Structure formats: C-alpha cells, structure tokens
Amino acid sequence: MQMQTLRQQVLDANLELVRRGLVLYTFGNASGIDREQNLIAIKPSGVPYEKMTVEDIVITDMNGSVVEGKLRPSSDLDTHIEIYRRFPDAGGVAHTHSEFATAWAQARQPIPCFGTTHADYFHGPVPVTDALTPEEIATDYEKNTGLAITRLFDRLGSPNVPAALVVGHAPFCWGATPAEAAHNAVILESVARMAYYTVAIAGESFPLPHALRDKHFLRKHGSQAYYGQLGDKK
C-alpha cells in the first residue's frame, strides 16, 4: 500500500471520530499500519481536527521513530504499537475519551454483553485492564498502557473483542482497517450507553444468553455470516 493512501485512511478515521461526537477538541487519535513495510500512520499530537490535512499525518516505524512528517506523533503512539504487535489482524487503532465508555473505565468495570447490538461486534464483555503500577506510570507510560491491554487479552484467552478499557483512562479499539477501528469506537460508545441505561433500569445484570450472543456475532462475522450483501468484506 502506498503511504499516501494509508495517510488518507487515517485522516478519514480521525475525522469520523469527530463527526460522530466522540472527541472534544484534540482528544482522541486513530492510526493505521502497513504490515508489509511495518510502518504506522498516526494523527499528530495536539493539532485541531478542523485544520488537519493528509500531510500532517505522521509516519513512524514500529519503534515509534518518525520516518516521515514534520509534526510529533500522538503521545499515545506507543500504546498503538503494542496493540499492533499483539493483534496481527489489526490494521487500525482508534482511541477516544468517549464519555460512556470512559465512565465504565473510570468505574473499573467491564462493559457487560447485555444485548444483540453488543454481540454484533464484541463476542463478550469489553474488558478493563488492571491498574498500572507507579513504576509503569513513571517510565514508558504509554508503552505500559499497551502492555496492560495485551496482558489482559492473554489472561482472558484472547476473546474476539476488538476493544479494551484502560482503567481510569479510556477505551482503545481496533479493526482490520483504520475505518473499522473508528467504526468500532462509535459502536462501543453506543453499547456503553445502552449498558449504562440497562443497569439503571434493571438494578441488576442480565448477560445475554450465550446462544444469542454467538448467533449475532456469527451472523456478521466469520465464514457463516449472512448479514450485508454478498461479497461485502466482513
């Protein structure tokens, strides 16, 4: 893939987060990866979205060193890198402080799988990391944030859930492309909002039965999927 194409995809994914109301000011960032060249394209740090152009997107290697671009990459770059290392199918990563997903992260609770909307995208609860130690915060904080996510997925047996909540912080989502990562971030916020309302109404937690969860996840994902048009990429 030409890096200019990836840059454009990453810009579009970042703007999708804005259009959907997931970010305030310069919060949030989306990136994409070229797996053949091992190059990452990511939003620059602290640049207003309304002024951002495709040339502002920064290209880095897998160590976070800038390869192309005049601006500093997002300060969360090292978290993105650890996600790319851990999930070889991830082609894009999106990070927001969307308010309901963030509230679950602040409340230190996974987002339960209460319904089919959730199960259409996330095959089980969206998990929350352990707290970082003071040492992990003091040195290589952003990298350690990524490692907290990857450790979490190791411990849980790698559920088919392209999102994690970083405790006390906010969600990270990923997907096959930058667009899909941003799409998952938008869905996550809707799912987080409905889970919030569900708990408030029910006063207790009714996880979706596994048969229904599996049905919905597999209706849209995998070889038996029958949602959408023939030939759509799942």
Next chain:
Amino acid sequence: MQMQTLRQQVLDANLELVRRGLVLYTFGNASGIDREQNLIAIKPSGVPYEKMTVEDIVITDMNGSVVEGKLRPSSDLDTHIEIYRRFPDAGGVAHTHSEFATAWAQARQPIPCFGTTHADYFHGPVPVTDALTPEEIATDYEKNTGLAITRLFDRLGSPNVPAALVVGHAPFCWGATPAEAAHNAVILESVARMAYYTVAIAGESFPLPHALRDKHFLRKHGSQAYYGQLGDKK
C-alpha cells in the same frame, strides 16, 4: 398500489429513522406491505443510508423470496413477515436499536405506561417477549423472533399497542403505513426515555390511571377521536 410507490414510502420511512437519530450506520430497517398482492418492500441488508435509492429497496413475497431487486433484503425480513401475518392492519414495520427502548429490552422489562404521551400512542405497557430457546435461535432465528412477538400478543389478549420489545435485542414497531411505523418508533424512543427518567426520579412506578390512559388513547384513535384536523386519517 404500484410497487414503485411502496418502495418510495419504504425508503422515506427508513430515512426518517436516520433523521430522528434512531439508527447508527446501517442498523435498523423499515418495510411496507401491499396487502392485495401480498408483496413486501424492505430495506436491503447492510447498505449505507446516505447511498440508498428507491431502486435498492427489495420486493419479496410472504415467504421471503426476492421478487424484484438486485440486493439481499434485510436479515430481519422474516421477523417483519410474522408481524404482517399476525396484525392484518399493519401496513408497515420499523425496527431500530434506538438506545432507550433497547435498554428496556435488555433489562427484560416492559415500558410502563406512565403518562399521556405514552397513552396517546400505546394503549398500555409496551410488552417484552420471552427469551428464545437455543433451538429457536439455532434455526429460523429471525422467524422465531417474529413468532415470539405474536405469541406475546396472543397471551396478552392483543392490546392496542403497535410495538414490542424483543428481549435482549431491540424494539419492533408497526403502523398502518411505513411512515406510521417509523413515527411510532420515534415516539417509542421518547416514551422509553421519559419512562427511564420517571423511574429514576420516583424510585417506584406510578402507572397512569386507566381513565386518563383511555382518554388520551381515544382522543387520538377510533371513532370518537377529536385530535388533529377533520378528515385527517387516524
């Protein structure tokens, strides 16, 4: 009715769901029926609303076989069909994952009739189906979803309530036309939201007295209706 007219009505109903903020991306679907020809017009599966044209609307028969159109119908088609079979006055069906109605469905609770806004449209609580069995989920899932709704209305004595919550899933609404089905979906979400707030404020449930419920429902529906202009279709 010409199928082109029905197609246009169905497209308009689908777009109304978008305009009112009831659907995210390709979620949700509305359909209409021509009762003389027993043909259904329904949204195609997984097509973005902003690109959808009247030609994309799919025509099927009452068994769900495509009669006209190049695209696959919504994966929820079989649920719509069961609703049309059960409610002979239904000319349109709308399905969304609107967030508050969905939260009630996820909380496994009917939406109580707390006020006159609710009673203007729904003559009693909006009921919630029983859970489907694993067998019902495994085979003919969408048809069985429709049958869960029709069984529910059989059990409740067919209340004059053009909406149901499918447990753990989301609402289905219906009406005399596709436009009215979409309209009812919009009202349902507002009513679901107000019921949520009401429970949070009151800490307990005060159903609307039946005299007031009946007054409002009959003020807008039936032979004694006096809301709106003379000659308006109720």
Next chain:
Amino acid sequence: MQMQTLRQQVLDANLELVRRGLVLYTFGNASGIDREQNLIAIKPSGVPYEKMTVEDIVITDMNGSVVEGKLRPSSDLDTHIEIYRRFPDAGGVAHTHSEFATAWAQARQPIPCFGTTHADYFHGPVPVTDALTPEEIATDYEKNTGLAITRLFDRLGSPNVPAALVVGHAPFCWGATPAEAAHNAVILESVARMAYYTVAIAGESFPLPHALRDKHFLRKHGSQAYYGQLGDKK
C-alpha cells in the same frame, strides 16, 4: 393589538419550542391573548410545524369558539383559557411534553428549587397538580386540566412561579408574552434536567436557601432588578 401581530408572535413562540428541541412532531402548543378584545391566538391541532403559516393560527374567544381561521384549534385550548382566566398578567401560554419536565410530572413530584438558575425564573418549586377524577377526565377534560392548575395555585398562595406540572401529563408555562411563555418552557426543561442530575448525585435534596433564592429572583424581576440593560422590559 392587531390580531395579525399576535398571530405572528404565536407562530414564532411555537417555532421557538421546535428550535429548542422541546417538541416532537406536532406535540406542544403555544398561544397568546389580546386582553382588550379577549381574543386568543393558538396553534392549530395536529399541523406539522414546518408547514405552519401565520394564517394557520386560529383566533378564538374566551369560550373557545373559533372567531377566525379555517383550522381546528389545539385540543388543549380549554386548558390555556383557564390559565388566562386565573393569571391576569399572562399574555402567553406554552405547553410541551419536554422530556425531563414531563418525567417529573409522571413521577408526581414538584421540581425542587435547587439552584440559582431555577430561582432566576421560578420563585420556589414548580408544583404538580392533583390527579383528575374519572368524572373530570370524562367530561371537559381539557378545561378540568386547567382548573387543576388554578386550584393548585390557589392552595399554594399563588407563588411567583409561571409554570405547573400536570400530574401524569406534562408542563404548562406562561409569561407576559407568547415569547416569554416559550422562553420559560425552555428554561423549565433545563432546570428539570439539572434537578434530575442533582438528586442522582446527592442522593437527597438540598433546597436552595431562601436568601439566595430571593436574591436571584429579585435580581431579575421586580422594581429592584439589576440584570440586563437599563430599559429592558422585565
């Protein structure tokens, strides 16, 4: 005042309710009164706001008989009339089903005066009426709704609060002009929303001290008011 001027004011007040997100579809209605001629101008029943013109506004006398206009007046006209009878300073009335104010009405609770925003407009809690009897619902329902409001204010000693919640129904607001009535309806919804959040955070109720309530109310109203520009009408 020329009736054409009043008609325009009433149309504008109705459209303000739409612009501020207080009404869905044809819900809600605002009216104005010419005190010299004892004529009321009110929104027609069930006409979409986007098509409403100044000619659609209906003129009635104080008995609710149409004097000018081809359309039926709002079905809530008789409630407006009772409010005009009871509050001689009222030049306009606005009725909405705005969601948080309605939720308080459905929860059968007055909106407490928790803060200065409330006290800037309402000199104490926004009260809620008693339930109507089945007889009051069966005959002259809309007139009896107005009488429930006026009885409530009689009982409470006529507080300086230009709004009431009709139990299980929704709010009615009034003001010196149709614009002010609509303005008060917008503020009421914001105040209702903040009161809802306040109770959820605090878990209990802290009414604003009377000294602060009086300070804010009198800073904007009455002979000692000093908010706004000199010469502004209070």
Next chain:
Amino acid sequence: MQMQTLRQQVLDANLELVRRGLVLYTFGNASGIDREQNLIAIKPSGVPYEKMTVEDIVITDMNGSVVEGKLRPSSDLDTHIEIYRRFPDAGGVAHTHSEFATAWAQARQPIPCFGTTHADYFHGPVPVTDALTPEEIATDYEKNTGLAITRLFDRLGSPNVPAALVVGHAPFCWGATPAEAAHNAVILESVARMAYYTVAIAGESFPLPHALRDKHFLRKHGSQAYYGQLGDKK
C-alpha cells in the same frame, strides 16, 4: 495589548461557550484582563449572543467602573474581579450554568478526579465553595461570591485547578487567556458528565491514583510537558 484585541478575544470566548452548548439564551459570561493596564473586558449583561458585536464588550477597571462601552457589564463582573485578584496568572474567566457542572454545585459536592481526562486539566477534585451567609447575599453578593472562591483556594492550599463550583449556583473557570478559560469550561462540563456516569455505574467512588493523576497533568503542563507540538504554548 490593545483593548480592541482583548475585546475580540472576549467576544470569541463568549461565542465558544455558545458553540459548545454550554449556555442557554443570555446565560454565562466570559471576560479577559489586560494586566498592564489593569483593565477588564467583559460581556454585557443580558444581550443575545447572536447580536453581540465586539463593540458591545464592556471595558471596566478593577473596581468594576465602566471605562469604555455603552452597555452595562455582566452582573457577575465583581466575581470575575475577585478571581483576577486572587490568581495573578489568570488572563480570562468564564462562567456558565452548564448542566452537569451545575448539578454537582447544586448537590454541594466537589467533582472527584476519576480519570485521566480530568487529570489532564485539573490537578485534583474541582472544589465547591461554602454557602454564603444571608449577609453576604444581601450586600455585594457578586463580590462575595468571588471571595467564597478565593477563601476556598486559600483553605485548600491553592491546588492547580483552574475552576471552582459555587454552591447552589454554577461553575467559574479561568485560564491564561479568555480562550483557555472557555476551553476549561468546556472540558469541565465533559468531566462533570463522566463523573456523574462513573458514580452511577460504580455505586462508589474510585479516585484516580495520584501517580496517574500527576503523570497526566504533567504530561500537558509544566516544564516536562510532552503533549502537543514543540513550541506550543502550554
């Protein structure tokens, strides 16, 4: 600085509050200070935002006397003045009745520091003042409101938190410029909203560990900051 420049900055900051949905009608006000001339530029009282021009911004001295401008300054001017006196680095002040921050003020509770979004801007909880006495309300109310804020910060040891909640009233924010004060007001509302959701989900309060709070605050502020582009003003 030329006063015309400051006037423009103050107008922009006021309009930013509107654009971000923080103010209803004429609620809210932002100001800026020229520290060399000891002159304040502030929004006029009760003027609609849509009609406000740079010429309407009022210039006053530190005693609140109008130096330039034909309109009355915001009735909250004396609160702004006390904030400028107490915080010598403040170049702008913004006051809104934004709904979630106001709800915390009405609930008489500080906004806890639950997450990194909060810690990016506020180095600890956003505190709430003590209630004013009836005497403080009766005379020099707005000045006493400012003194309640400055007393609060004296008592707390001047935390690096550019915002305070006035009990039963609403938030005041400040910053190096009028734009930054308005920016902080927008962030405060988002943080207040997420804190509200967090408490509702968790049922109890998990303050962010201090190591993480400090990391995020210092990542954006002070000499070791590494967020944004080199040369950005922190």
